[in-house]
Amino acid sequence: MLLKSINPANVNFIKSYESDTKEIIYKKIEQTHTAWLSWKHTPFNERAKLLNQLAEVLQSRKNELATLMAQEMGKPVKQGIIEMEKCAAVCMYYADNASGFLSDQIIETDAQKSFVTFQPIGVVLAIMPWNFPFWQVFRFLAPALAAGNCGVLKHASNVPGCALVIEEMVKHAGFPKHVFQTLLAGSEEVDAMIENPLIKAVTLTGSTQAGIKVAQKAGSVLKKTVLELGGSDAYIILEDADLELAATTCTDSRLINSGQSCIAAKRFIVIESVAEKFTELMLQKMKTKYMGDPLNEQTDVGPQARVDLRNELHEQVQRSIQAGAKCILGGKLPEGDNAFYPPTILTQVTKGMPAHDDELFGPVAAIITARNEADAIRIANESMFGLGGAVFTKDAIIGESIAATQLEAGSCFVNSMVKSDPRLPFGGIKQSGYGRELGMFGMYEFVNIKTIFVK
The missing domain is CATH 3.40.309.10 (Aldehyde Dehydrogenase; Chain A, domain 2)
Structure with missing residues (x-):
């Protein structure tokens, strides 16, 4: 299957990309899980350093990436530059604040010591839309990596160029190999991605109908979801x-x-x-x-x-x-x-x-x-x-x-x-979905909030 970039301003063909087979998808997920086994032990200060380096990469390439967005999905280039600056900002925000958000919280009980600790859960699958092809990804990616999780991205089929350059930039910023990978695939492969036992949670931004399908599949295998869906x-x-x-x-x-x-x-x-x-x-x-x-x-x-x-x-x-x-x-x-x-x-x-x-x-x-x-x-x-x-x-x-x-x-x-x-939690209620992204609350969606009791 080919994924094609089409310029919506003139419907001219830009480029085609060979999609990943199911075998390649599973291999990439396995690679990312293996990377997580080391990444979860990486100290906060090292994660913060890499996030700040990623922010620098985003800033340095904002004009180029705004042009890519304009070509693949039609975003006015001046708005695309603002989007890239916002992506850099979210990386810097979690570089500065993740350690504090995830610090152990002492709870006074009858124990000698009791506290809550926040531990990464593994590989998070992100299913993202075309309308903000960088921001939607980075508002998941920055807190996920800061928390010690890893991620794989199934992006919208009409923005494959944007999807691939995100993986490229994460590598360029110095993150360990396979901590984040892009899966080039259509929607028909999503069920298999969710079913993969190495995927621990799913976040989706998209239509209400897409959210219902993902929630049903994730629920059938008892996996946490965060859904940011349609709005009026x-x-x-x-x-x-x-x-x-x-x-x-x-x-x-x-x-x-x-x-x-x-x-x-x-x-x-x-x-x-x-x-x-x-x-x-x-x-x-x-x-x-x-x-x-x-x-x-x-x-x-x-x-x-x-x-x-x-x-x-x-x-x-x-x-x-x-x-x-x-x-x-x-x-x-x-x-x-x-x-x-x-x-x-x-x-x-x-x-x-x-x-x-x-x-x-x-x-x-x-x-x-x-x-x-x-x-x-x-x-x-x-x-x-x-x-x-x-x-x-x-x-x-x-x-x-x-x-x-x-x-x-x-x-x-x-x-x-x-x-x-x-800095603020973001998400909806009713048919607009559930769960929150961003801020402190967004970080808590994809961590194990673990109680520790020492008698």
Whole structure:
């Protein structure tokens, strides 16, 4: 089987890669397990040194790798540079903090000594998507290696170049051989990977349906999973919100990565008294965003990652319009052979439409009107997803209360777009998955939290 890189800006063929056979996959997993038998004993200071060296490699190659992302999946190059800087930051964060997170914790009991220790578990399988082809991997890789685990990566089939260069950079940074390896394979090989007895846990970022399949297979062999799945983040705009700030933030969030982000703002729930003004402001801001060649540093919106994904998005938009939504911007397929989709705004969006109920993975904003604050919260929480959410209000106390106690999501922000941060745990609830990545809590997902009792 061949894995092919196709440039979504012009559907030109870039390169093909021979996929690994099942025998090669199992050999690589065995090699990584053997590497772990030594790596787990490596002192924290040595792990930290190597992570910092990896951060330096990422920084030195950020322009090259941003170009690779633009070619393989269409990310605007200026956003790709930011992604690479974030990957370097997460490596440095765990280099600085892993030792403290994983220090033994003394617990006073009737024992002479009792404590909790955190031990690595082995080889973690990462199944990662194409939309942030480096960041999604490094937010698993940095804490996993820092904790003394090893990793193998099954990346999305349309970004094999990105997958291979990650393994190359880990080696270049000085990590021991086989501590991290890339498995070039399609989704049909995932079950065999999970079943391999040397795989101790699985982390997946992807669609809800992919998460269900992985959870079922991992559950059948009793292996821990962390799942970061789809999202349809709701941003609530209250009557007293700074509408200029809200419209700017909502536009930027909706269009990040050309709209292809699990935590991009997707549903904009606006109190009816300010809905007209907010809509006009957002329309003005969306119109200023430039869609074009992702290699152009002026581009804000590149193509969708694949033509089939673009076509699925357009079909969702059309079904929403047929059900009564009004398209006030975009919504039309560009001419030519490409995967572009224009920034699009749908208004009069109601329950039962794809734009209201489903995840629209592209630059399409769904504006929903609410009667009041309580109605807005109800609409936000009706979703089957629960990844992120935000509320805009000039009353910080009310905003914090809504975010902390009323919105059903893993991350809730006030007067800011939802984003992941190495210092904060990240993940969802409901159909958006379970478990956490990043921060201290992310490290604890893939370690043996072991009780020690000495009488």
